[in-house]
Amino acid sequence: MLSREENDLLTRVGPGTPAGEMLRRYWHPIGFAAELKKRPLKKRLLGEDLVLFRDDAGKLGLLTLRCAHRGTSLEFGHIEDGGIRCCYHGWLYAVDGRVMEQPGEPPESNFKDRVRQRAYKVEELGGVIFAYLGPDPAPLLPRWDVLVREDGVRARQGRLVHCNFFQMIENSVDQHHLKWLHRTASTPTWDDGEINPQPFDYGIVNTYTRRVDGKKWAHVNYFVFPTMNKTGNVEEGHPTEHRASSAGEVMRWRVPVDDTSSMHFTVEFGAARDGQTVKIMEDRSEQGIVDTKHGVYRWDDSIGWFARADQDRAAQESQGAIYDRSTEHLGATDKGVILLRRLYRESIEAVQNGRDPIAVVRDPAKNEMIRLVPHEDLLD
Ligand code: FES
Ligand SMILES: [Fe+2]
Known part of the structure; x- marks a missing residue:
């Protein structure tokens, strides 16, 4: 649970606000x-x-x-x-x-x-x-793999989501929701597993280990500062498939428009296999950032629930325009959320003390291509 002041600290993004000043370093x-x-x-x-x-x-x-x-x-x-x-x-x-x-x-x-x-x-x-939008000297624009790889196909999509960005990034470090919000016929066969988020150079490595049909699998993906995550490589038909699975590698940005709306950018890259192009999402970048209607989510008759593309938005927008965390009750599955808030506070403090926050890239030698490989490993 957070006090009103702590909630404001993490969620306000305008000029002069602590999080706003920190976010302006990226x-x-x-x-x-x-x-x-x-x-x-x-x-x-x-x-x-x-x-x-x-x-x-x-x-x-x-x-x-x-x-x-x-x-x-x-x-x-x-x-x-x-x-x-x-x-x-x-x-x-x-x-x-x-x-x-x-x-x-x-x-x-x-x-x-x-x-x-x-x-x-x-x-x-x-x-x-x-x-x-920050002060000079600007850091380097990080060359994430999905943006610079040339050995396959790339697609982009963008849309507007009508809530504060912080509840969107909390979703990316919340592994537990894969089993529930993105449930398929096979996710009830997973046990509740173990959630293990750890800090790394660019943010948080999330490991979600669970038994599926008697086998132990570890799902590894990344939260990347300040607003991104990197997922992928769990294909349709895989025993640990959930409805957010993707054959390509996907980076998503949740960019604050202001305190109560956010741009959601998705870039997917599918590396060619054996010279063959892999199937990835459609490129809709020509449409720009498509607006959505708060509270209206597409129903998918084939699954008898809200369509995959709207599941996270329904969960996030229904928390409120700026979720009031003074009313929450965090449990054991919320370790990632707790770690994310800690790293945000540390980054805000770093900026207040005249230092760079985590994951600011200034060394060209480290920026040829920043490669992060999400994976799903069979442990035993
Ligand atoms: S030139 Fe007059 S308002 Fe822009
Ligand atoms: Fe999700």
Whole structure:
């Protein structure tokens, strides 16, 4: 159980909040390369309203949304003349936030040199666009395997979830829910098993050991700071299959839009086997971050319950917009949740003491490709 203050500490993400400042030390996905065409896109990340665009030379830009002149949204701006031009009175901004033109101001005026739109760093990797909203020097954008591998197929999807990000990341360290929330006809044959979360360089290694039809299996996956997990490699028909199983390797990000909504990004990579492409999810990155309706979950007649894709969202959104943890009752199966909260508090403290939090990548030698291999092992 957490006090109201402890709950606020972990869940508030705006500028100046302890978790918000800690989260600003990392790169976060903000959109997909395929959704960003000619039109600028309105985005919201960590409680800040932003505009994402490419200038006419193809350079990515991420600026605060409202024009420094009189506040019109730059999502309606024109991409021209080397920047984004506000639709209202034509101020022209470069991707770095410089004001290049202020039509109507006297030619001798230096007014434009005294105004600047706040600009953030933005990079593209594996078809995903990442943003960094924190102080300089920015760390490296981590080159996670699913984003950089070229020996197979990659797919991306994104959607909006209407609750605080922290209840979403608690789900990723909660191994017990695989048996229940994602139950199939075979999960009742599992015993209750053993849950063992341990810290590692990038976050938490989760090991879930249980007996299935008389055999002992260990399921290993990763929580990766600050908002991700890496799962996969449990295929359909496997004795330990659950409804969240996947043949490919999957990384998911739960990115705070603000305190009460989150972007859920999924990138799946399926390595080719014997020269054959493996079947993975469909790429829907062109659709961008698809909205969902709070409280509405797709029913799947074939399983007689909510569809796999909506099961976690139903569990998480129904905890409340920001789950009030002063009413919870944690049990033995919640070890992962407890460890996650501890690592979050330590990371917040690290930032408050002028240090990097866990898993910030600054060494290029460690960033060629960061490989994490989830697995399901037969123990005896
Ligand atoms: S409000 Fe943008 S140019 Fe006036
Ligand atoms: Fe789940």
